[in-house]
Amino acid sequence: MEKDMTAGSPAKMILNFTIPLFLGNVFQQFYSMADTVIxxxxxxxxxxxxxxxxxxxxxxxxxxLIGMTAGFTVLTAQRFGAGDLAGMRKSVAMSGILSAIISILITIISMAGMKSLLTVMNTPQDIFHDAYVYIMIxxxxxxAQILYNLLSSILRALGNSKVPLYFLIFAALMNIVLDLVFIIGFHLGAAGAAYATVISQGLSGVLCLIYIIKKVPILKMTKDDWRMDWIVVKFQLTIGLPMAFQYSITAIGTLMVxxxxxxxxxxxxxxxxAACKIEQVVTQAFIAMGTTLSVYSAQNMGAGKVKRIRQGFRAATWMSFVYAILSGLLIMTVGKYMTVFFVSGNIGEIMDAVDIYLKCVGIFFIPLAVVNLYRNGIQGMGFGLLPMMAGIAELIGRGVTAIIASRHASYLGICLASPAAWILAGALLIVMYFYIMKHKMPISEETTP
Incomplete structure (x- = not known):
């Protein structure tokens, strides 16, 4: 089910690849949404x-972790697009070794510093214990997170966006069942939701691994593939770490909020x-389109098809803008009514607050579309450091707005933090794209089939 994205209609190929990704991302949201609802x-x-x-x-x-694993597999997509299967397998092996080492380090660091982080974040005392238990699990x-994200990124780098979707659907349904068992049956509360999430995520990763071993012969690894190749490692770190750091910069701004x-x-x-969960279901389409453009750009970069990359950016931009307008109107008008799925008390007060947030973000979905498309597309071409500047712009926009809102205890100000980040980062990414296309791409253009 591997797919070569270096030939055929760019718009049709991008749309067909994006739809399974979007559905997969929505089901992945069900992990946390099921926790929230139950x-x-x-x-x-x-x-x-x-x-x-x-x-x-x-x-x-x-x-x-998503940014890091996606960055590690950029080289996989490029070598697949170039027809270099031996180089592709080497990149897969090195990404596996790097991911294993980094997963251990992140686990140790995050668990050691979690109590201090929750304290710094002003976590209310009446929910501190439950919050700490949940996040430690x-x-x-x-x-388990890294296992699934790396293996699904590898499959997507080879043009396969459907199989990760199937495993996510299974895992999402499993998560719901386990939530009910642990929370209602065993009365484990927030801890039960965390156990359900981890177990379900681990199952989806194991299923991906079994599928690759049995159904993807071009990824049948040899002993030579696992020998360290420091040139490959250096390239993957050059792309993967900036992508991870960029995503973390965005998340740091969210922590400030x-x-x-x-x-x-x-x-x-x-x-x-509740409002964020509603927004995240709708905006998974932007994330899916960005992931698609990253794979598409990487494969075509490997094949040397620059003109085709430009065509892909144009097609993805128009599709995302149409979706941004329609989805923005949807959540600004009827999104608040989904509040009833999340809470059983104080529904009136909470629904009013949800409506304020959804109206604040819904009107700015076009800048959000730009951020996801151009950041991922540029990274897919192999430029890891430039998009990180957009991440810094996001941090500034979100962080400054959050600080001002905090000083005035303004809920409206908090709701405007993300739109401020999207506008700053989106504008910078558009400038970067045209700069790269003008100054960094080959002057000669191939004939696109």
Missing amino acids: VGKFVGTKALAAVGSTGTIMFLIVTS ICGGIV QSALNILGSTMVAAFT
């Missing part, structure tokens, strides 16, 4: 706030948590 309904608002208060920490960990399962939010109390934390 905890909020069956344990209570404070438990929901406890899970929600750690959401930005999870975002920091998970998105950093999640950190203990970082290896969470710290400002925590000052407003557990009810506002619960409302913000």
Whole structure:
């Protein structure tokens, strides 16, 4: 089911690749959404706030891992696009070794510093214990996170976006079942939700591994493939670490927003948590399109097809803009009514707060589309450091807005932090794209079939 993205209609290929990715991302959201819904309904608002208060920490960990593993597999996609299967297998082996080492380090560091981080973030005392237990279990399962994200990134680098979707659907359904068992059956509360998430994520990773071993013969590894190649390692670190750092910069800004939010109390934390879950389901399309453009750009970069990369950027941009307008209108008008899925008490007050957030972000979905498309597309071409500057712009926009909102105890200001980040980063990324295309790409253009 591997797919060569260096030939055929760019728009059709991007759309066909994006749809399974989008569905997969939505099902991946079900991990945390199932936790949120079941905890909020069956344990209570404070438990929901406890899970929600750690959401930005999870975002920091998970998105950093996604960025890192996606960066490690850029070379895999480039060598696949160039028809260099031996080089492709070498890149897969090196990404596996690097991911194993880094997963151990991140697990140790995150678990050692978690209590201090929750304290610095002003986590309310009435939810501190549940928040700490929940996030420590999640950190203990970082290896499971990396296993799935790396293997799914490898499959996508080879043009296969459907198989990771199938395993995510299975894992999402398993997560819901385990949530019900651990929370309602065993009365484990927030900790039960964390156990369900880790186990489900681990299962999806194991299924990916079994599939690759049995169904992807071009990834049948030999002893030579596992011998250290420091040139490959250097390239992967040059792309993977900046991507991870860039995602972490974004998450750090989100942590600043969470710290400002925590000052407003557990009810506002619960409302913000519910609103973010609603937004994240809708915006998975932007993330999927960005991932698609990264793979598409990497394969075509490996094949030397610069003109085709430009065509892909244009097609993805128009598709994302249309979706941004339609989805923005949707959540600004009816999104708030999804609040009833998350809470059983204070619904009126929480729904009003959810509506404020959704209106603030929905009107700025076009800049968000730009951020996801151009950041990932540029990284797919092999430029790891330049997009990191956009991550810094995001941090500045989100961080400054959060600080101002914190000083004035303004919920509206907190809701505007993400739009400020998207506008600054999106503008910078567009400038970067045109600079790269004008000054960094080959002057001669190939004839695109």
